[in-house]
Amino acid sequence: MTRSPWWRHAVVYEVYVRSFADGGGDGEGDLRGVRSRLPYLRDLGVDALWLTPFYPSPLADGGYDVADHTGVDPRFGTLDDFDALVADAHALGLRLIVDIVPNHTSDRHPWFRRALAAPPGDPARDRYVFRPGRLRPDGRMEGPPNDWPSMFGGPAWERLPDGQWYLHLYAREQPDLNWRDPSVRREFERILRFWLDRGVDGFRIDVAAGLFKNAAFTDLGEDARTALYGRVYSRPEVHGVYRDWRRILDSYDGDRMAVGEIWTDSPEDLARFLRPDELHQAFQFDLQLAPWSAPAFRDVIRAACAAVAPTGAAPTWVLSSHDMPRHVTRYEQPRGMPGVGTARARAALLMMLALPGSAYLYQGEELGLPEVEDIPEEARQDPISRRTGGRRPGRDGCRVPIPWSGTKEPYGFAPEGVRPWLPMPADWASLTVEAQERDPASMLAFYRRALALRRELLPGLPEELEWPDDASDTTVVFRRGGLTCAVNCSENPVRLPRGEVVLTSAPCYGDLLPGNTSAWIRTET
Known part of the structure; x- marks a missing residue:
């Protein structure tokens, strides 16, 4: 039997x-804080952790504006702290993935500073995308080279x-690199080797599809923002x-891997990134974007599996991330139904964990954390909020620090009396790790049970899905060999499929599956 690489079915x-655990006492998470909580991640039952950027950065975009790709920002620790984290993670059986940001740098990066100091036409500017402006229709005023918008x-x-003019498809502090310059390519190959030599098991590639831009720099027109992916x-x-x-x-031992953040216009385009000699995985975002709907879930699952099938790769699944509102809050529709978001989040977890491929969890979802929607404007730090004058709230609401213990801010995230970098809600005492570890019915206890059972049931399950009931507007039912997953997306109970119920997201009524509930059922194959 061919051994599957660790990442193919991993829970990451x-x-x-910055928001996980403060080991330095300054109100910001850091590598020492992460290291101190590794036993928590092992006990949760995950296979790997992915670290968002910890590199030297002015933090204009949460660390995705990198000033040095082979260092550690002093606020997050040192390279020695990183090495100790890798060693401890491996000792606990955890793999470690780090973010790599190749589309752009910080405007504080030495390359960009040299580019700014150089005159137009100097080779120092070739590493970025500099262009002359153009005359506006009235002939009196110079405008930008084209109508391309920033995503922020x-x-x-x-x-x-x-x-x-220089190009920045994100914040103006994030100038886009010019990947047609050979020195950019050589530098990132050096960066990969630097971290691989330090023992990392893989890379999550930010804006993976965006490195090369349309060299014609043509205007996009009225649909400029939606046309970025297909035409830029x-x-x-x-x-x-x-x-x-x-x-x-492939030149390193140990199944080192790369997963790309890839937005594409078609399954065919996604499949190109997953050819046997390219990336191992690509994030598939549609489950994160889907409403609470049985037909929507079925469509997403089928499309995601079909997209990767020609490549032999495994699909990836994600419900929340640092870039999207938390799914507990997204699922609270319509408003005015207390607890429905939490119930649906529990049900969605069982659905996701029953699917073939890898599952990516976002910190705090195992605690049932909601999106924090009332962050004061003066406390917000995401550039999306600043660049849109508050019209788009940005991503700070899903980045509020993790509550570990206690009854008030900072809830064990930082030493008592230390203010966290983003304010934490006053009503989170019941959501702390400490509180949930005392409650066998908590979201944390449920995640631990589900992850442990997944690890037990996973070996031997086929990757192909069967759909015994694919016409219902209210339920999702799929089978993988001897395991059936049923999800009731309605408010009313439905009949459970036949078999031995091994786990449910909420108690059943005899052979009835309540609304907003899911179940795993063991059946004879």
């Missing part, structure tokens, strides 16, 4: 480093005093980069 836990609001171009991103040149990266990964 995303650690947003406003235009994607910033003008310099010398008249040139996902250029065919990017695949040569990932073939080179795959050769580097």
Whole structure:
């Protein structure tokens, strides 16, 4: 029997480093804090952790504006702290994935500082995307090179005093790199080897499809924001980069891997990134974006499996992340139904964990944390909020620090009396790890049971899904060999499929599955 690589069926836990655990007493999470909580992750039952950026950064975009790709920001620790974290994680049987950010750098990066100091046309500017402006229709005023928008609001171009413009598809503090310059390619191959030599097991690649831009720089027109991916991103040149990266990964022992953050317009485009000599996995976001709906869930699952099937890769599943509102809150629709978001989140977890492939959890979802929607404007730090004048609230609400213990802020995230970098709600005492560990009916206890049972049931299950009931507007039922998963997306009870019920997200009524509840049923194959 061919051994599957560790990542193919792994449960990966995303650690947003700044908000996970404060080991330095300054109100910000750090590597020492993560290291101190590794036993918690082992006991939770995950296979790996993914660290968001901890590199030197001005934090204009939560660390995704990197000033040095081979260092550790002093607020997060040192390289020695990182090495100790890797060693401890491996000793506990946990793999470690780190974020790599190849689309852009910080405007404080030495390369960009040299570029700003150089005149137009100097080779120092070739590592970024500098362009001359263009005359506006009235012929009197110079405008940006084209109409490309920033994903964070406003235009994607910033003008310099010398008249040139540089491209930033995100914050203006994040200038886009020019991947047509050979030195950029060489530098990131060096960066990969630097972290692989330190023992990392893989990389999550930020904006993986976006490295090469449409060299014609043509306008996008009225649908500028939605046209970014198809007409600016996902250029065919990017695949040569990932073939080179795959050769580097394959040259190391231990099933080193890469998973790309890839937004595409078609399953065919996604499949190109997953060819046998490119990336191992791609994030598939549709489950995270889907409403609470049986037909929507079925469509997403079928499409995700079909998209990766031609490549032989396994699908990936995610319900929440550092870029999206938490799913407990997303599922609270319609409003005015107390507890429905939590019930649906529990049901969705069983659905996700029963599917073939890898599951990516976001820190705090195992505690049932909701989106924090009432962060004061003066406390918000996400550039989306700043660049849109508050019209888009940004992502701070899902990045509030984890509550570990106690009855008031900072809930054990930091030493008592230390203010966390984002304010924590006053009503989170019942959601702390400490409180939930005392409650066998808590969300944390449920996650631990589900993850433990998944590990027990997973071996031997086929990756193909059968759909015994694919016409219902209210239920999702699929089978993998001897395991059936049933999800009731309605408010009314439905009949359970036949078999031995081994786990449910809420108590059943005899052979009835309550509304907003899911079940795992063992059946004869």
